[in-house]
Amino acid sequence: MFFKPTKRKLLAFCAALLFSCISFAQESDSAKAESGFDINSTIFGHIGDNHDWHMFDITNEDGTEHAVGFPLPVILVNTNPFSIDCFMSSEFEHGHKTVTKGDHTYKMVAKAMGGQDIVYVDENGNATENGPLDFSITKNVFTLFLVAIIMLVLFISLARAYKRRPGQAPKGLQAWLEPVILFIKEDVVEPNLGKHTDKYLPYLLTVFFFIWITNMMGLIPFFPGSANVSGNIAFTFVLAVFTLIITNVSGNKEYWKDIFAMPGLPWPLLPIMAVVEVIGIFTKPFALMIRLFANITAGHIIVLSLTSLIFIFGTLAIAPVSVFFVMFMDVLELFVAALQAYIFTMLSALFIGLAMPEGHEQH
Amino acid sequence: MDLVTPGIGLVFWTTITFLLVVFLLIKFAWKPVLGMINERNKSIEDALKLAETTKAEMKALQADNEKIVAEARKERDTLLKEARELREQMIAQAKVDASEEANKIMAAAKQAIENEKNQAMQELKTQVAALSFEIAEKVIGKELENKAASDTIISESINNLKLN
Numbered sequence: 001m002f003f004k005p006t007k008r009k010l011l012a013f014c015a016a017l018l019f020s021c022i023s024f025a026q027e028s029d030s031a032k033a034e035s036g037f038d039i040n041s042t043i044f045g046h047i048g049d050n051h052d053w054h055m056f057d058i059t060n061e062d063g064t065e066h067a068v069g070f071p072l073p074v075i076l077v078n079t080n081p082f083s084i085d086c087f088m089s090s091e092f093e094h095g096h097k098t099v100t101k102g103d104h105t106y107k108m109v110a111k112a113m114g115g116q117d118i119v120y121v122d123e124n125g126n127a128t129e130n131g132p133l134d135f136s137i138t139k140n141v142f143t144l145f146l147v148a149i150i151m152l153v154l155f156i157s158l159a160r161a162y163k164r165r166p167g168q169a170p171k172g173l174q175a176w177l178e179p180v181i182l183f184i185k186e187d188v189v190e191p192n193l194g195k196h197t198d199k200y201l202p203y204l205l206t207v208f209f210f211i212w213i214t215n216m217m218g219l220i221p222f223f224p225g226s227a228n229v230s231g232n233i234a235f236t237f238v239l240a241v242f243t244l245i246i247t248n249v250s251g252n253k254e255y256w257k258d259i260f261a262m263p264g265l266p267w268p269l270l271p272i273m274a275v276v277e278v279i280g281i282f283t284k285p286f287a288l289m290i291r292l293f294a295n296i297t298a299g300h301i302i303v304l305s306l307t308s309l310i311f312i313f314g315t316l317a318i319a320p321v322s323v324f325f326v327m328f329m330d331v332l333e334l335f336v337a338a339l340q341a342y343i344f345t346m347l348s349a350l351f352i353g354l355a356m357p358e359g360h361e362q363h
Numbered sequence: 364m365d366l367v368t369p370g371i372g373l374v375f376w377t378t379i380t381f382l383l384v385v386f387l388l389i390k391f392a393w394k395p396v397l398g399m400i401n402e403r404n405k406s407i408e409d410a411l412k413l414a415e416t417t418k419a420e421m422k423a424l425q426a427d428n429e430k431i432v433a434e435a436r437k438e439r440d441t442l443l444k445e446a447r448e449l450r451e452q453m454i455a456q457a458k459v460d461a462s463e464e465a466n467k468i469m470a471a472a473k474q475a476i477e478n479e480k481n482q483a484m485q486e487l488k489t490q491v492a493a494l495s496f497e498i499a500e501k502v503i504g505k506e507l508e509n510k511a512a513s514d515t516i517i518s519e520s521i522n523n524l525k526l527n
Contacts, residue, residue: 047366049373075372113365134372141376148380155392162399167406181396202393206385233366234373238381297366 037311041114043304047228047297048114050139051089055223067094072142076118076132078104089136098125104132140235143227147214155209184208188346192353196250200352203246207239208345215296215337219330230340231296233289240289243348248281251355258357284351288344295340299333492521 054069071090078085085101092099092108098121099106105121119131137145154177161174170178189204190197214230229235257263259277261270306325310318496517 044366049370111365115365134370135375136372137376138372140373144373144376144380148384151384152387152391155388155396159392159395162396166399167403178400182400185397198397201397202389203385205393206381206388210381210384232370232373234369234371235377237369238374238377242381293367 037308039305039308039312041110042308042311043301044114046114046226046304047231047300048111049227049232051092051108051116051118051136052094053139053142053223072139073137074118075135075137076101076104076106077135078132085132106132139227140229140232143217143225143229144214144235146224147210147217147229150213151206151209181205184345188342189349192346192349193356194353196353196356200246200250200349203242204345204349207242207348208341211239211292211344212338212341215341216334218296218300219333219337228297228300231293231300233293236289236292239292239344240285243288243351244282244285246348247285247351247355250352252357254357255355284347288347292340292344295336299329299336303329303333488521488524492517492524 050072051074052069052071054067056068057065058068060066071088074085074087074089074092076085077083083102083104085104085106087099087101089108091097092106095108095110095116106118107121107127108116108118109127110116117131118134118136120128122128154173158173158177161172165171165174184205185197185201188208189201193200211230214235217225218228218230220226259281260274262273262277265273303326306322306329309322310316496513
């Protein structure tokens with residue numbers, strides 16, 4: 001397949017940069033002391049999720065830094081006894097204050113690898129290890145909603161355009177989206193699903209555009225974008241689980257026979273192969289989950305690392321180099337955004353197709 | 364480890380959002396869009412098929428036309444040929460008729476002339492005889508006594524008279 005060499009190179013590049021980033025991080029302890037810039041927390045702060053949307057800092061006249069952004073709703077679910085607490089993240093004042101609601105007192109603590117945890121505070125005022133279930137509308141969730149709205153507006157207006165001009169050549173929005181839709185239909189889904197195409201096409205189209213738009217939102221460096229949603233394992237986990245469920249629900253007799261009683265296999269091997277095949281059911285979507293997560297996160301880390309070079313070197317002279325490389329990476333990431341959406345969709349279609357083999361001769 | 368541990372909040376919201384997007388898009392976007400695309404593809408296919416059959420029909424029609432034109436041309440040629448032949452025949456016939464008529468007229472004219480001539484001759488003979496008789500009577504000075512005998516002589520002499 002055409003993307004393999006590119007992808008391998010890209011992964012190698014990502015790995016190299018990740019390692020250099022880690023070594024930077026180790027050095028940054030000393031660098032931090034000198035320049036006051038902690039690259040590790042900066043990068044992972046951007047990669048991770050946040051309870052408020054931080055846009056930029058301004059330095060007040062008296063020299064203190066002040067963050068500009070907006071708070072997001074915090075939704076906490078306590079399990080024992082069951083209760084739900086909702087309030088704005090501004091009440092935490094960036095982790096400086098505890099918030100007491102009913103019987104519980106909450107504190108927002110920064111995580112080592114970016115983002116924050118909300119934990120209980122005990123009677124002595126000390127933060128504990130335990131916390132409530134966090135269903136907050138975080139930066140990632142907020143972006144997710146934005147993507148959902150963009151998709152609904154985009155595709156419902158597309159449907160309206162089709163209804164307005166039935167049977168005519170595509171125009172405007174249609175001319176942009178129809179080739180992509182037809183590409184997914186004819187080159188990605190149909191070769192794998194054949195006569196079952198129409199049944200699974202809506203799901204696969206939604207997956208493709210959902211991942212693609214989310215990936216591109218992550219590439220925008222300021223307000224409506226910048227969240228690392230598709231580089232978050234929870235996001236890729238959910239999509240992979242959907243593919244897992246659809247694959248196994250649509251699996252026919254042949255599929256299950258191949259898993260538990262592979263034809264033509266000597267019987268002593270059957271139990272071993274059954275175990276291997278059952279693991280295989282889960283490794284396929286697991287690979288989907290890790291692939292998307294790693295690709296997008298790696299892209300974000302590279303761009304952030306390149307930008308951080310300016311602060312590590314502490315000179316504006318390095319800025320042209322950073323800008324040039326970031327521009328190069330952004331263009332590459334724009335390609336990766338579409339590529340990863342394509343791969344996820346294609347592999348989902350492939351897995352669903354493999355669950356519906358027709359006859360023994362297919363093996 | 365934080366990076367690769369799915370957070371329950373995002374898992375929950377992603378599930379809700381994604382399911383909502385899937386169902387709304389299936390109902391309001393994918394069904395109409397894919398339906399319209401399929402419909403249009405079908406109509407294009409039908410139109411192409413129709414064009415193909417029309418083309419074949421046109422070809423057949425053209426062949427027919429050519430055949431008809433060729434036949435018409437052939438017919439025209441035969442008609443012309445026939446007309447020419449007829450004309451020639453008519454002219455020949457007319458010529459024959461005309462010469463026959465001319466001959467007939469000539470013959471009739473000849474006959475008439477002959478008759479006239481004979482008649483004139485007869486009259487002349489009678490006149491001449493009468494004249495000569497008168498002259499002779501005058502010359503002799505006396506009328507023949509035997510009228511009957513003289514008439515006989517006259518008619519005999521007329522009959523014996525051959526002009527030319």
